[in-house]
Amino acid sequence: xxxxxxxxxxxxxxxxxxxxxxxxxxxxxxxxxxxxxxxxxxxxxxxxxxxxxxxxxxxxxxxxxxxxxxxxxxxxxxxxxxxxxxxxxxxxxxxxxxxxxxxxxxxxxx
Numbered sequence: 476x477x478x479x480x481x482x483x484x485x486x487x488x489x490x491x492x493x494x495x496x497x498x499x500x501x502x503x504x505x506x507x508x509x510x511x512x513x514x515x516x517x518x519x520x521x522x523x524x525x526x527x528x529x530x531x532x533x534x535x536x537x538x539x540x541x542x543x544x545x546x547x548x549x550x551x552x553x554x555x556x557x558x559x560x561x562x563x564x565x566x567x568x569x570x571x572x573x574x575x576x577x578x579x580x581x582x583x584x585x
Contacts, residue, residue, distance in 0.1 A: 493521065
């Protein structure tokens with residue numbers, strides 16, 4: 476994980492990562508919390524970056540979300556991906572309609 480975060484930044488990034496993964500799987504906070512014997516309020520506070528969480532519960536969350544613990548904690552790759560998407564969107568907004576259609580067809584061939 477090469478980057479260094481303050482405790483507050485780390486907890487916020489971790490909470491946001493958990494929330495994104497939970498929502499992507501169509502789970503409510505209550506469903507995810509109940510599945511690992513955690514209170515929904517505690518999970519809400521973790522997702523908000525207001526509470527620390529034990530490594531044991533991180534392991535349970537990762538398993539329930541079907542990812543490895545290292546994937547759960549990999550913020551740098553996620554941020555890099557978001558930055559790439561933002562850059563691509565800026566580039567795409569500048570293209571003409573014809574250029575966008577050409578690019579769309581080209582991408583579909585990949």
